[in-house]
Amino acid sequence: MKRELVLLAGTTETKRTLTNQLQSIFGELVRIKSYATEESLPVSLSNQLVVYSSYLIKEEVKNVVQQSCKVIIANRTINYEFIDQLLSVAEGTDVLYVNDFLETAHDSIRTLKALGINHVTYTPYHPGDPIPSHINVAITPGELALVPSHIDQKINLGVRLIDIHTIFKIVDYFELPDSISTELADRYTKEIIDLTKKLSNASQKASTLNRYLMRVVDGVNDGILAVNSVGHITVFNEILERLTGLSHEFAVGKTLNAAFKNVELIRFLTKKDIEAKEYFTIKHSPYMVHRFYIKSEKTVVATFKNIDETLDMEKARRSDLQKKGYVSKYTFDHILGKSKVMKETKKIAFQLAKTEAPILIYGENGTGKELFAHAIHQASSRINSPFVAINCSALSEDLLESELFGYEEGAFTGAKKGGKKGVFEQSDGGTIFLDEIGDISIKLQARLLRVLQEMEIRRIGGDKNIPINVRVLVATNKNLVKMIEVGEFREDLYHRIKVLYLKVPPLRERIEDIPLLISAFLEQLSSTDSVPTLETYLYPLFQKHQWKGNIRELKNVLQYMVAVSGGVPLTEEHLPTDFQIEKCIGKKQDDQLTSAMQFVLSSILELHHEGTGISRKKIVEWTKENGEALSEQQVRTIMRKLAELGFIVIQRGRGGTELTTKALDYMKIKEEDTLHLKV
Numbered sequence: 001m002k003r004e005l006v007l008l009a010g011t012t013e014t015k016r017t018l019t020n021q022l023q024s025i026f027g028e029l030v031r032i033k034s035y036a037t038e039e040s041l042p043v044s045l046s047n048q049l050v051v052y053s054s055y056l057i058k059e060e061v062k063n064v065v066q067q068s069c070k071v072i073i074a075n076r077t078i079n080y081e082f083i084d085q086l087l088s089v090a091e092g093t094d095v096l097y098v099n100d101f102l103e104t105a106h107d108s109i110r111t112l113k114a115l116g117i118n119h120v121t122y123t124p125y126h127p128g129d130p131i132p133s134h135i136n137v138a139i140t141p142g143e144l145a146l147v148p149s150h151i152d153q154k155i156n157l158g159v160r161l162i163d164i165h166t167i168f169k170i171v172d173y174f175e176l177p178d179s180i181s182t183e184l185a186d187r188y189t190k191e192i193i194d195l196t197k198k199l200s201n202a203s204q205k206a207s208t209l210n211r212y213l214m215r216v217v218d219g220v221n222d223g224i225l226a227v228n229s230v231g232h233i234t235v236f237n238e239i240l241e242r243l244t245g246l247s248h249e250f251a252v253g254k255t256l257n258a259a260f261k262n263v264e265l266i267r268f269l270t271k272k273d274i275e276a277k278e279y280f281t282i283k284h285s286p287y288m289v290h291r292f293y294i295k296s297e298k299t300v301v302a303t304f305k306n307i308d309e310t311l312d313m314e315k316a317r318r319s320d321l322q323k324k325g326y327v328s329k330y331t332f333d334h335i336l337g338k339s340k341v342m343k344e345t346k347k348i349a350f351q352l353a354k355t356e357a358p359i360l361i362y363g364e365n366g367t368g369k370e371l372f373a374h375a376i377h378q379a380s381s382r383i384n385s386p387f388v389a390i391n392c393s394a395l396s397e398d399l400l401e402s403e404l405f406g407y408e409e410g411a412f413t414g415a416k417k418g419g420k421k422g423v424f425e426q427s428d429g430g431t432i433f434l435d436e437i438g439d440i441s442i443k444l445q446a447r448l449l450r451v452l453q454e455m456e457i458r459r460i461g462g463d464k465n466i467p468i469n470v471r472v473l474v475a476t477n478k479n480l481v482k483m484i485e486v487g488e489f490r491e492d493l494y495h496r497i498k499v500l501y502l503k504v505p506p507l508r509e510r511i512e513d514i515p516l517l518i519s520a521f522l523e524q525l526s527s528t529d530s531v532p533t534l535e536t537y538l539y540p541l542f543q544k545h546q547w548k549g550n551i552r553e554l555k556n557v558l559q560y561m562v563a564v565s566g567g568v569p570l571t572e573e574h575l576p577t578d579f580q581i582e583k584c585i586g587k588k589q590d591d592q593l594t595s596a597m598q599f600v601l602s603s604i605l606e607l608h609h610e611g612t613g614i615s616r617k618k619i620v621e622w623t624k625e626n627g628e629a630l631s632e633q634q635v636r637t638i639m640r641k642l643a644e645l646g647f648i649v650i651q652r653g654r655g656g657t658e659l660t661t662k663a664l665d666y667m668k669i670k671e672e673d674t675l676h677l678k679v
């Protein structure tokens, strides 16, 4: 049967552009039918893949799209092709962002800013808003007709296109060949690279001194001072405030004599050579002061680095580095799981591995995020280059900074000759994995953002930028969007690292994988030839447990049980205490279901997820494979009992049998995941 998808868009223009985009991607493979709500809609759509151009049309099409349809709401991204025009608008210009919906205008402005296109000031506008007469430039994603008539310069950014994630979802839905995903990923990466080039050209044109100072001030945990051509202090940061006991308000505008007592230091700071560094004792601590003169701006900039702190940092860093391996150890084969959601996650990860863009791996603790990072590196073109994993929450800010960026020779007394490379340099050509990215300080977020924008780093105490070629993978279990809202995470960094996104599911959403994981881990845990076994009646309990610590917790529980069992099969006696309590509570609620009944419910759920069709015979086979073989007669009896208890409804004839809401509640499964289970 020919594959077909229906695209539902709001306007004719969007419909036309997105249809062209999808057509150019899928060619002959998928037939595309499209409708715009402003034109006419079909009477009813059923049993089909339907792609919405945006969540905004949901309401308008709800009577047309029947429940049997698979709906994908498209994520949209700006059309990179048109960005040049926007970049050529002069810095600081007020620009009206015109769109038919205010939410979309806000969304798009956010995307533009996150991509670093923030040299202009955006004002969102949609029909009905008061017309801002002072603004003379407008940009719009294809809505030229809505631009107020007094505006001279109208830039059409074109309709926003469907993003790569949505395309992958469509590829997945139709189970299209891997070659298509690879080709798509390549094309997408090329677009990102082109954009980055355009951005870096544009930033070269931007004002030099402020940018430069901002970089230095933001990026280094040192005292920062700037003095202008007439000898007045213009920058005096917080570290210097602490060092001198003077406030920034007091120091700025004064001469060096007003801020420092040390005559040698003042003489050093006012020397005319381009660049110099020297040691000074300030408030009983040794400081290395690094001074450089920016000729074009007739300004002296100096950094003050505390040597004691840096040395401690170095010691800790060295011992830490020694412990570290620089190779990836796991491939996708090491990631166990045959549930549908896990298979999908692995498939997407494999596709993303083929690209070059950063990936944000999101998931609860212990779900296997690090494992995925290793596997992505192994499946990428960087396989023969280093893989370095850094846990950002395990290191102090200073240590992490030196770990990532390295330091320069002479940065402090006893510093290694030639300086020391940070992991960004050491993993050149390879992949760097930053775990717990939600825990890095705002200061390091700024530094990391620049690395991602410019693909170059500057060592601590260094003054030259070193180009790097590293793919960055990051992981977190934190809600970064919430962190952005409260100002704890930079939105621009978020959009940089989340160019591609992978969600690793928690264990409780793939309980079908538990039997397989149990047997694999028990095998790993066996010290002799005989592999420990878990009594089968415990399986349902394991499948009902919430596993807040996910796979790591499962591994730990089994390790505990093996340790306390002393070689006999693992029973409830060997469970850790919190499990014992849970079991008692569980018993009270679940009196009515025997473990065999729970087992059959689990089998129905898994067979459904596998999508291979469900029959009594299949259930029998499943129970055999999963440790508690039941006969067909037993399955029939159990199913009758389950029906009597209201866990399944057996319909006569072609209606099949369905799991009820009671069963879904019982298994703590979301209903939308398991609709229409037929037995």
Ligand SMILES: Nc1ncnc2c1ncn2[C@@H]1O[C@H](COP(=O)(O)OP(=O)(O)OP(=O)(O)O)[C@@H](O)[C@H]1O
Residues within 6 Å of the ligand: 334, 335, 336, 337, 363, 364, 365, 366, 367, 368, 369, 370, 371, 372, 435, 475, 477, 551, 552, 555
């Ligand atoms: N699918 C899997 N198959 C086999 N082992 C797994 C799987 N997922 C995780 N593990 C194992 O579980 C443990 C935790 O995995 P990992 O460290 O990758 O999780 P994480 O999500 O990065 O955790 P954290 O958020 O705490 O850093 C590791 O021992 C890992 O080998």
